[in-house]
Amino acid sequence: xxxxxxxxxxxxxxxxxxxxxxxxxxxxxxxxxxxxxxxxxxxxxxxxxxxxxxxxxxxxxxxxxxxxxxxxxxxxxxxxxxxxxxxxxxxxxxxxxxxxxxxxxxxxxxxxxxxxxxxxxxxxxxxxxxxxxxxxxxxxxxxxxxxxxxxxxxxxxxxxxxxxxxxxxxxxxxxxxxxxxxxxxxxxxxxxxxxxxxxxxxxxxxxxxxxxxxxxxxxxxxxxxxxxxxxxxxxxxxxxxxxxxxxxxxxxxxxxxxxxxxxxxxxxxxxxxxxxxxxxxxxxxxxxxxxxxxxxxxxxxxxxxxxxxxxxxxxxxxxxxxxxxxxxxxxxxxxxxxxxxxxxxxxxxxxx
Amino acid sequence: xxxxxxxxxxxxxxxxxxxxxxxxxxxxxxxxxxxxxxxxxxxxxxxxxxxxxxxxxxxxxxxxxxxxxxxxxxxxxxxxxxxxxxxxxxxxxxxxxxxxxxxxxxxxxxxxxxxxxxxxxxxxxxxxxxxxxxxxxxxxxxxxxxxxxxxxxxxxxxxxxxxxxxxxxxxxxxxxxxxxxxxxxxxxxxxxxxxxxxxxxxxxxxxxxxxxxxxxxxxxxxxxxxxxxxxxxxxxxxxxxxxxxxxxxxxxxxxxxxxxxxxxxxxxxxxxxxxxxxxxxxxxxxxxxxxxxxxxxxxxxxxxxxxxxxxxxxxxxxxxxxxxxxxxxxxxxxxxxxxxxxxxxxxxxxxxxxxxxx
Numbered sequence: 001x002x003x004x005x006x007x008x009x010x011x012x013x014x015x016x017x018x019x020x021x022x023x024x025x026x027x028x029x030x031x032x033x034x035x036x037x038x039x040x041x042x043x044x045x046x047x048x049x050x051x052x053x054x055x056x057x058x059x060x061x062x063x064x065x066x067x068x069x070x071x072x073x074x075x076x077x078x079x080x081x082x083x084x085x086x087x088x089x090x091x092x093x094x095x096x097x098x099x100x101x102x103x104x105x106x107x108x109x110x111x112x113x114x115x116x117x118x119x120x121x122x123x124x125x126x127x128x129x130x131x132x133x134x135x136x137x138x139x140x141x142x143x144x145x146x147x148x149x150x151x152x153x154x155x156x157x158x159x160x161x162x163x164x165x166x167x168x169x170x171x172x173x174x175x176x177x178x179x180x181x182x183x184x185x186x187x188x189x190x191x192x193x194x195x196x197x198x199x200x201x202x203x204x205x206x207x208x209x210x211x212x213x214x215x216x217x218x219x220x221x222x223x224x225x226x227x228x229x230x231x232x233x234x235x236x237x238x239x240x241x242x243x244x245x246x247x248x249x250x251x252x253x254x255x256x257x258x259x260x261x262x263x264x265x266x267x268x269x270x271x272x273x274x275x276x277x278x279x280x281x282x283x284x285x286x287x288x289x290x291x292x293x294x295x296x297x298x299x300x301x302x303x304x305x306x307x308x309x310x311x312x313x314x315x316x317x318x319x320x321x322x323x324x325x326x327x328x329x330x331x332x333x334x335x336x337x338x339x340x341x342x343x344x345x346x347x348x349x350x351x352x
Numbered sequence: 353x354x355x356x357x358x359x360x361x362x363x364x365x366x367x368x369x370x371x372x373x374x375x376x377x378x379x380x381x382x383x384x385x386x387x388x389x390x391x392x393x394x395x396x397x398x399x400x401x402x403x404x405x406x407x408x409x410x411x412x413x414x415x416x417x418x419x420x421x422x423x424x425x426x427x428x429x430x431x432x433x434x435x436x437x438x439x440x441x442x443x444x445x446x447x448x449x450x451x452x453x454x455x456x457x458x459x460x461x462x463x464x465x466x467x468x469x470x471x472x473x474x475x476x477x478x479x480x481x482x483x484x485x486x487x488x489x490x491x492x493x494x495x496x497x498x499x500x501x502x503x504x505x506x507x508x509x510x511x512x513x514x515x516x517x518x519x520x521x522x523x524x525x526x527x528x529x530x531x532x533x534x535x536x537x538x539x540x541x542x543x544x545x546x547x548x549x550x551x552x553x554x555x556x557x558x559x560x561x562x563x564x565x566x567x568x569x570x571x572x573x574x575x576x577x578x579x580x581x582x583x584x585x586x587x588x589x590x591x592x593x594x595x596x597x598x599x600x601x602x603x604x605x606x607x608x609x610x611x612x613x614x615x616x617x618x619x620x621x622x623x624x625x626x627x628x629x630x631x632x633x634x635x636x637x638x639x640x641x642x643x644x645x646x647x648x649x650x651x652x653x654x655x656x657x658x659x660x661x662x663x664x665x666x667x668x669x670x671x672x673x674x675x676x677x678x679x680x681x682x683x684x685x686x687x688x689x690x691x692x693x694x695x696x697x698x699x700x701x702x703x704x705x706x707x708x709x710x
Contacts, residue, residue, distance in 0.1 A: 046666065079666045079667060080665075080666065081662060081665045081666040081673075082665060082672070082673060083662070084673060085627035085628075086622065086624060086625055086627075087409070087617075087625060087627050088627070088658070088662055090546075091401075091405050091659060091662050092662050092665075092666065094401065094544075095395070095662055095663055095666055095667075096666065098401055099667075109518050109519070110518075110519055113519070117544075121544055172518075174518040175516060175518060176518055204505070204509045204520065205505050205509070205520055205623060205624070206520070206623075206624055
């Protein structure tokens with residue numbers, strides 16, 4: 001860059017510069033006016049999504065569905081923020097808090113430490129964290145008994161397996177996902193004590209949730225080792241396993257290999273190849289917490305959503321009704337009753 | 353017009369054009385652009401949260417903007433600031449964890465040095481590769497980004513994580529390594545806002561970079577190398593040395609992002625913390641016309657967009673945070689198209705003059 005230009009700018013250029021400045025002035029002066037008037041009587045609910053965003057067709061999408069349903073049923077004002085980057089989560093939560101929202105929901109365990117900081121500063125605002133635990137008096141922790149739901153799909157998997165080998169495909173190698181794996185294995189072993197369960201994890205970083213290519217490779221490796229049912233708990237990466245089982249094709253109108261979906265009902269993703277889905281009703285949990293706040297019945301502490309509250313379960317619909325036999329369903333329902341009654345204890349790999 | 357006004361004109365036009373195009377987009381999406389922009393800047397400039405967070409977000413962008421600037425002035429395109437800042441942030445946390453019990457008067461400078469020298473080291477690698485083997489720094493810095501990110505992820509996961517923590521982050525650094533938040537010194541400015549002394553350090557670095565590049569022999573040699581390597585070599589400057597030096601200084605500046613992040617905000621290394629600071633730094637340097645003062649202004653603008661974008665996402669009817677990316681993209685587009693605009697604006701500009709100006 002050189003600054004040897006000594007001549008003044010032409011008149012034309014000056015005019016353009018002036019016009020631009022005028023436009024700037026107009027723009028700024030125009031900014032003084034209207035702002036959306038908010039109804040003060042309404043309960044204000046803010047939700048901060050995980051990095052994945054509200055359209056992930058799985059975990060965040062379920063939370064989004066829940067608050068939207070609540071917004072239809074109750075007179076609330078709903079606002080949402082997709083932070084997109086880790087350093088935007090805290091300011092996003094504080095944005096709601098500074099505007100005196102009544103309830104702020106954080107989606108995902110990664111937000112737990114941040115909410116711990118923020119909730120301390122605003123004792124009069126109610127907070128809810130999904131998949132995380134906080135002991136603060138104004139935070140409700142919404143956690144799920146993933147191991148119980150996984151136990152039931154383990155039963156379904158073991159009954160459907162012809163090879164005596166089934167697979168588990170986890171996303172990030174963390175305690176939460178081990179909870180799925182452990183419950184699944186115990187459920188399968190309750191049907192067939194000699195069943196072999198192959199476990200794989202996609203990775204150790206956040207990226208593990210979003211790598212369908214690697215998910216497919218791992219699923220194919222499991223199939224190569226004899227697995228004919230694969231349970232995925234891997235977010236977007238799990239969709240790779242859907243491709244892998246579809247690739248194995250059908251024999252006599254029935255798929256040779258099956259996949260089990262997770263979080264949302266994914267039975268319709270590859271009809272005929274999806275044995276069932278281990279649904280985690282994040283939507284119901286979120287809906288309930290909004291209802292609690294609207295009815296002035298907000299309770300802090302840990303809210304556990306297990307089989308008893310239909311917080312977890314296995315999905316049956318028109319896409320998989322021909323894949324699961326009635327006696328399998330009967331077996332799963334009996335196990336469900338026993339788990340609720342406490343007769344069957346499913347190990348919680350997170351140990352809480 | 354003065355030199356300064358001339359320097360300001362094109363960035364200003366680029367920014368304004370971006371807001372006009374962005375305004376049309378907002379209108380098409382179904383919101384009122386004026387209301388959206390008012391929300392954007394109103395929230396970014398509100399006291400104390402808006403200003404606090406805007407300055408906090410500007411801090412890493414000033415560092416990376418300066419890093420890219422120093423590279424540009426030497427004729428080098430450092431796309432590796434992202435990797436350099438990751439390595440440096442981890443090194444900073446490593447020192448803060450390993451020597452947690454050291455006296456703060458020793459520990460904090462030690463952490464600073466870790467950030468600066470690890471960044472400089474990671475930056476110098478492509479510098480040496482270019483100087484010694486002539487391999488292009490653009491390719492090498494990009495590839496080193498991947499290596500850096502994977503390397504620190506590995507060490508965090510397998511060696512420095514608290515067992516059982518679902519979040520990929522190291523254990524906390526010693527309390528003695530925490531640097532003060534500005535809320536400590538400013539009445540009415542709450543300490544919960546993570547703006548910290550690293551911001552003042554960033555401003556100091558702007559001054560130092562200016563003095564270094566325009567008032568020292570080394571800076572002159574770097575700029576001479578950037579203007580014309582052959583002439584510089586002929587004039588007795590070792591171009592190879594300048595390339596390594598410029599890349600090391602560039603890496604050191606990028607590395608100081610670690611001070612803001614680790615010592616001033618999270619007090620630990622958090623994997624994946626960077627919001628593409630290294631890449632946004634390129635835009636900051638370009639918009640700031642490769643001048644330290646310009647870098648400050650550009651960083652402030654981008655930081656304001658970043659913070660205001662959160663409010664736009666939450667409180668406008670239809671427009672989402674993505675509008676910020678759109679605005680940034682258009683700004684960069686217009687900056688890149690500067691030569692074209694100069695030609696359109698003043699038909700009297702000859703191609704020769706154009707080249708002299710760019």
